Amino acid sequence: MTIASEKHTVELMIKLYCHSAHKSNELCPECLQLLSYAHERLEKCIYGDKKTSCKKCLTHCYKKDMRNQIKKVMRYSGPRMLWHYPLLFLKHTLSPK
Numbered sequence: 401m402t403i404a405s406e407k408h409t410v411e412l413m414i415k416l417y418c419h420s421a422h423k424s425n426e427l428c429p430e431c432l433q434l435l436s437y438a439h440e441r442l443e444k445c446i447y448g449d450k451k452t453s454c455k456k457c458l459t460h461c462y463k464k465d466m467r468n469q470i471k472k473v474m475r476y477s478g479p480r481m482l483w484h485y486p487l488l489f490l491k492h493t494l495s496p497k
């Protein structure tokens with residue numbers, strides 16, 4: 401996974417979550433903030449393009465409240481990504497470690 405595709409994935413996940421949890425077509429301000437935080441973390445990620453998956457390391461680099469929010473998003477959108485974006489999901493899962 402590259403940083404660019406991680407960014408794309410997290411954006412899709414947050415959109416999916418916001419659409420359902422906040423009944424918002426566009427991202428609500430709260431989710432927009434979470435997204436820009438997530439993107440910022442990715443940009444500053446020490447592993448760069450060599451890292452495996454954010455699921456393994458985001459819990460260590462997010463601050464507490466953002467971490468709780470992104471966990472909610474992942475819990476909701478994680479399984480649904482398989483349904484909505486099966487190819488993306490496969491790429492994510494099968495990408496070499």
Ligand SMILES: [Zn+2]
Nearest residue numbers: 418422428431
């Ligand atoms: Zn929202």
